[in-house]
Amino acid sequence: MHDILVKKGQYYAYQFPISTVAELKSALVKNLSQGYPCLAACQVFQLVNEASVLAASTEIPLLVLPELAEEKVRQAAARAAGRPPFGQEGQFSLAA
Numbered sequence: 001m002h003d004i005l006v007k008k009g010q011y012y013a014y015q016f017p018i019s020t021v022a023e024l025k026s027a028l029v030k031n032l033s034q035g036y037p038c039l040a041a042c043q044v045f046q047l048v049n050e051a052s053v054l055a056a057s058t059e060i061p062l063l064v065l066p067e068l069a070e071e072k073v074r075q076a077a078a079r080a081a082g083r084p085p086f087g088q089e090g091q092f093s094l095a096a
Contacts, residue, residue, distance in 0.1 A: 024062060025052055028069045036077045047072040 051068035
């Protein structure tokens with residue numbers, strides 16, 4: 001199956017076959033589930049789906065998806081462990 005060039009706004013982007021995206025998502029769920037055993041596979045699956053939606057809004061979704069998915073899973077694992085996600089330590093609120 002060939003990629004299709006479609007117009008998104010003022011740019012053109014490739015629309016990838018669903019099987020390509022599904023294979024990438026499946027591989028991400030498998031790898032991230034193994035890398036973050038503190039999260040259930042169904043949680044990782046949901047986080048990868050959320051990342052997929054965000055990645056689809058970019059010009060390069062297949063390139064962006066793995067990074068977005070890993071970031072979402074890493075943050076969820078930090079929350080599950082009771083730690084603030086990386087980069088948020090020591091933050092404070094200015095709200096009274």
